[in-house]
Amino acid sequence: MNSYRKAGWLLPVVAIILPLFIGGLPSALNLAILVGIYFTVCIGLTLIFGIGGQLSLAPAAFYGLGAYTSALLSTRLGVPVLLGFVAAGVLCGVIGWLLARPLLRLRAVYLAIATLAFGDILNTLIRANSEITGGSSGIVNLPSPALGSFEFNTPLRYYFLVWAIALFALWIGNNIVKSRIGIGLRGLAESEIGAASCGIDVARYKAWMFTIGAILPGVAGGLLVHYLGFISPDSFTTQFSILIVMILAVGGRDSLLGALTGAILVTVLPIMLASYEKYSPVIFAVLFLGSVMFMPKGLAGAAMAAMSKWRRSRND
Amino acid sequence: MTEAILQIKGLGRHYGGVRAVDDVTCLVQRGIVTALIGPNGAGKSTLLNVASGVTPASFGKVVFNGEVMTGKRSDQVCKAGIARTFQTPQLFPNLTVRENVLVGATRRGHVSLTRIALALPGARRDLREIDVDTDALLGELGLAPIAEKLVGKLPFGQQRIVEIARGLASRPELFMMDEPASGLSRAEVEGFRDLILKIAGRGISVLLVEHNMQLVMSTADQILVLDKGKLLASGTPGEIRASEAVKSAYLGSYAEH
Numbered sequence: 001m002n003s004y005r006k007a008g009w010l011l012p013v014v015a016i017i018l019p020l021f022i023g024g025l026p027s028a029l030n031l032a033i034l035v036g037i038y039f040t041v042c043i044g045l046t047l048i049f050g051i052g053g054q055l056s057l058a059p060a061a062f063y064g065l066g067a068y069t070s071a072l073l074s075t076r077l078g079v080p081v082l083l084g085f086v087a088a089g090v091l092c093g094v095i096g097w098l099l100a101r102p103l104l105r106l107r108a109v110y111l112a113i114a115t116l117a118f119g120d121i122l123n124t125l126i127r128a129n130s131e132i133t134g135g136s137s138g139i140v141n142l143p144s145p146a147l148g149s150f151e152f153n154t155p156l157r158y159y160f161l162v163w164a165i166a167l168f169a170l171w172i173g174n175n176i177v178k179s180r181i182g183i184g185l186r187g188l189a190e191s192e193i194g195a196a197s198c199g200i201d202v203a204r205y206k207a208w209m210f211t212i213g214a215i216l217p218g219v220a221g222g223l224l225v226h227y228l229g230f231i232s233p234d235s236f237t238t239q240f241s242i243l244i245v246m247i248l249a250v251g252g253r254d255s256l257l258g259a260l261t262g263a264i265l266v267t268v269l270p271i272m273l274a275s276y277e278k279y280s281p282v283i284f285a286v287l288f289l290g291s292v293m294f295m296p297k298g299l300a301g302a303a304m305a306a307m308s309k310w311r312r313s314r315n316d
Numbered sequence: 317m318t319e320a321i322l323q324i325k326g327l328g329r330h331y332g333g334v335r336a337v338d339d340v341t342c343l344v345q346r347g348i349v350t351a352l353i354g355p356n357g358a359g360k361s362t363l364l365n366v367a368s369g370v371t372p373a374s375f376g377k378v379v380f381n382g383e384v385m386t387g388k389r390s391d392q393v394c395k396a397g398i399a400r401t402f403q404t405p406q407l408f409p410n411l412t413v414r415e416n417v418l419v420g421a422t423r424r425g426h427v428s429l430t431r432i433a434l435a436l437p438g439a440r441r442d443l444r445e446i447d448v449d450t451d452a453l454l455g456e457l458g459l460a461p462i463a464e465k466l467v468g469k470l471p472f473g474q475q476r477i478v479e480i481a482r483g484l485a486s487r488p489e490l491f492m493m494d495e496p497a498s499g500l501s502r503a504e505v506e507g508f509r510d511l512i513l514k515i516a517g518r519g520i521s522v523l524l525v526e527h528n529m530q531l532v533m534s535t536a537d538q539i540l541v542l543d544k545g546k547l548l549a550s551g552t553p554g555e556i557r558a559s560e561a562v563k564s565a566y567l568g569s570y571a572e573h
C-alpha cells in the first residue's frame with residue numbers, strides 16, 4: 001500500500017522530467033505521446049473489464065466517435081480544439097451511458113460481440129456519410145489545440161497536454177479502484193448475486209464504468225487525430241479494440257499500473273523489433289499467449305509478486 | 317413494534333410446471349430465531365430467493381417492516397435491512413476477507429461516484445469509518461488473523477463464517493441464512509450454534525434454513541415446516557416435534573441421521 005502511494009507520486013515526476021532526456025528526439029517523444037494516448041484508453045477498459053470483469057470491445061468505437069466529434073467541430077464549425085475534446089468526452093459519455101444498460105445485460109462473449117457490432121456500425125456510418133466525414137479518405141489539416149494564444153503545435157507541447165490528461169485520468173481511475181466502489185466492482189466481477197445481496201446496484205455500477213470507459217477513449221481519440229493532423233476511419237477498427245485488450249493482458253488487467261506497462265510495451269516493442277518487422281505479428285501473438293498462460297496478472301502483476309517475494313526473503 | 321418483521325402472504329413461485337413455492341402464508345417474528353425446515357426440494361431456498369429479490373414471485377407478496385419487498389431487486393432488499401447467505405456461498409474468492417466484509421457494508425454511508433472519483437472530502441472519511449467498523453467485526457468473529465487472506469483459499473468452514481460477517485456488516489434487521497452449517501464438521505457446527513445465538517442476542521431477527529435438526533432444535537424459537545412448496549406446520553420446537561403430520565412427512569427421514 002505504502003509503496004503504491006510512492007509510485008503514485010513517482011509517475012508525474014517522471015512524466016515531467018522525461019522530456020529532459022528525450023525532448024530532443026522527435027521519435028522518442030512521438031512514442032511517449034502515443035503511450036499516453038493508449039494509456040488513457042486503457043484506464044477506461046481497466047475499470048470496466050480489468051476490474052469489473054465485463055469484456056467490452058467498444059473502445060475503438062468511442063475512440064473514433066470522440067475523434068470525429070472534435071475533428072468535425074473544429075474543421076466544420078470552427079470550435080476551439082480543446083472545447084472539441086470536452087465535447088467528445090461529453091458525447092461519448094452520454095452515448096455510453098445510454099448504451100450501457102441494454103448492452104451490459106449481455107454476458108461474456110455476447111457483450112464482446114455486441115460492442116464490436118456497435119463499432120462496426122459506427123465505422124460504416126462514417127464511411128457512408130462522406131459529405132460530412134470525408135468518407136474513407138477522412139479529413140486532413142486538422143488544427144492544433146490551443147490555450148489562448150499558446151498552441152500545442154510541437155511534439156514537446158503536445159506531450160505535456162497528453163500526459164496532463166492521462167495523469168488526470170489515472171488519478172480518477174485510481175481514486176475509484178481503491179474506493180469501496182472499486183472493491184465492489186471487483187466483487188461483482190466474481191459474483192453478481194453475491195454483490196447484489198450486499199446492496200450493490202450491479203447494473204448501475206457497470207453503467208458507470210462503461211460510461212467512464214466511453215469518455216476516456218473519446219477524449220483520447222480527439223488527442224490522437226489533432227496530433228496526427230488528419231483523421232480517417234482506418235484508425236478506429238476492431239483491430240484497435242483488440243490491441244487495447246492485448247495491452248491489458250500483457251501488462252496486467254487488474255491494475256492501472258498494468259495498463260501503463262502494457263501501453264509502453266506495445267508501443268515501444270515494434271520499434272525495437274523494427275528489423276524483424278516480418279515477424280512482429282508472431283512476436284506479439286507469442287507475447288500475448290505467454291502472458292495469458294503464465295502471467296494471469298500480466299507483466300506488472302508478475303513483477304509485483306516477484307518484488308514482494310524478494311522483500312519477504314530479505315526480511316527472513 | 318410487536319408486528320412480525322416479515323409477513324409472507326399467499327406467496328408462490330412456479331418454475332414452469334414446478335410449484336417450488338405454492339401459496340405460502342406465514343410470519344417471521346421480530347427478535348427471535350425462526351427456523352425454516354423441510355425435505356430436499358421443499359422450496360426453502362426458493363422462498364429465501366423470492367424474499368431477497370434474487371428471483372421474482374409468481375404471485376403473492378413479502379412484506380418486511382410494513383414495506384412490500386416483492387418486485388424489488390436484491391440490492392434494494394438489502395438496503396431495506398435484510399441480509400442473507402446462500403446455500404452455495406456467493407463470496408468473492410479473489411478478494412480478501414476484509415474486502416469481502418467491506419463490500420457487505422455497502423448499505424451504510426453511501427458516497428457518490430463523483431465524490432469518490434474526485435477524492436472530495438467525504439470519500440476518504442467514509443472509507444476510514446467503515447474500516448474501523450470492519451476491524452471490530454472481524455475481531456468479534458475471530459477473523460482478524462486471516463483478514464488479509466484471499467477468501468477462495470480458506471477452508472469451507474471459514475468461508476461460511478466470512479459470508480455471515482459480510483451479511484452482518486450491513487447491520488441488518490433480519491438475517492436469512494440458507495443452510496449455513498452444511499458441509500461443516502461437528503466442531504464447527506458447535507461454533508455456529510454460538511454464532512447464531514450471538515447474532516440473535518444482538519436483536520437481529522434470524523430466519524434459518526437448516527437440515528441439521530440438532531442445530532435447529534437448540535437455536536430456534538419458532539419453526540416453519542415446508543413440504544412440496546406448501547406450509548405444512550408452524551410452531552415451537554416442542555410442538556413441531558410432537559406433530560404427527562411433520563413426523564410422517566419429514567422428520568422420519570432424519571431418524572437415520
Ligand SMILES: Nc1ncnc2c1ncn2[C@@H]1O[C@H](COP(=O)(O)OP(=O)(O)OP(=O)(O)O)[C@@H](O)[C@H]1O
Nearest residue numbers: 331334336354355356357358359360361362363403
Ligand atoms: N431456477 C430453478 N429452475 C427450475 N426449477 C427450480 C429452480 N430452483 C428451484 N427449482 C425447483 O424448485 C423446487 C424447490 O427447490 P429449492 O431449492 O427451493 O428446495 P430446497 O427446499 O431449498 O431444497 P434443499 O434442501 O435441497 O436445498 C425443486 O423441485 C427444484 O428443482
Ligand SMILES: [Mg+2]
Nearest residue numbers: 360361362403
Ligand atoms: Mg435449498
